[in-house]
Amino acid sequence: MGTSQAQKNVFTLVIDPGHGGSDPGKARQSRHLAHEKDVNLAIALKLGQYIRQNLPSVQVIFTREKDEYVSLEDRVELANRKKADCFISIHANASNRAQVQGTETHIYSRSQAASLRLATLIEEELRARAGRPSRGILDARERGQNLYVTQYTRMPSVLVETGYLTHPKEEAYLNTANGQALIASALFRALRSYCQGGIPPENRQRYYRVQVLATSRPVDVKSKYFDDLDEKVVEIINPASEAYRYKYLIGHEFEIERARALQKKVAQRGFKDAFVVAFEE
Numbered sequence: 001m002g003t004s005q006a007q008k009n010v011f012t013l014v015i016d017p018g019h020g021g022s023d024p025g026k027a028r029q030s031r032h033l034a035h036e037k038d039v040n041l042a043i044a045l046k047l048g049q050y051i052r053q054n055l056p057s058v059q060v061i062f063t064r065e066k067d068e069y070v071s072l073e074d075r076v077e078l079a080n081r082k083k084a085d086c087f088i089s090i091h092a093n094a095s096n097r098a099q100v101q102g103t104e105t106h107i108y109s110r111s112q113a114a115s116l117r118l119a120t121l122i123e124e125e126l127r128a129r130a131g132r133p134s135r136g137i138l139d140a141r142e143r144g145q146n147l148y149v150t151q152y153t154r155m156p157s158v159l160v161e162t163g164y165l166t167h168p169k170e171e172a173y174l175n176t177a178n179g180q181a182l183i184a185s186a187l188f189r190a191l192r193s194y195c196q197g198g199i200p201p202e203n204r205q206r207y208y209r210v211q212v213l214a215t216s217r218p219v220d221v222k223s224k225y226f227d228d229l230d231e232k233v234v235e236i237i238n239p240a241s242e243a244y245r246y247k248y249l250i251g252h253e254f255e256i257e258r259a260r261a262l263q264k265k266v267a268q269r270g271f272k273d274a275f276v277v278a279f280e281e
């Protein structure tokens, strides 16, 4: 009984250091400094270390622990397959204006209560613990686009931008062991509060897609027919008894309004009969 009780209390956290391998993220501005991928990894590894030392009930899974390329699809697939309780992606930002600096935490939607709570704790701790200027929380609507990892993960998820590598002072800070340790410590404290403080419910079991085509014969999802959609097309094959059994869908939204907006967009691009379909995990 004791063992099953302990297992039940394990909280699984996926830590996702952004970029890696052939994808450097924001490239370093001088050869004395690190690429974004290496800054992300250093902070992520420290965060994992703090959690393993201080929160033994939290199981940590990394999407990468070394300098290697991992696709966004594989990062999300790992977190979904492990049925993680929480997903945190670590990045550093860039701007074409050198004076822009500060941290940002990105979430799918402010209506996702658990993600919003974690993002709030992270921005607070980055300001209080690490003394970073906070630029606040942004969701996909405010940003004007989805981020793959916060869109497709089926658990509360955040993407933290730990600072701007295009701001010389912030880049220097993010390159120091002390700066990385303070950022990791702030993220650790936010996650500790999140795990201990009662996590609000967040429904990511139900999601919405837009069906753009149904046919009796299969169509290549990479077909030119879908070119104008600029969205990944997913094929769903229904039983042979159904006449138009090959269904082609796009999008993955947790809010119906966002799915309707996508439907409207593709209707303007010629897919006039497109409609929204709800899915339940």
Ligand SMILES: [Zn+2]
Pocket: 018, 019, 025, 026, 036, 091, 092
């Ligand atoms: Zn990045």
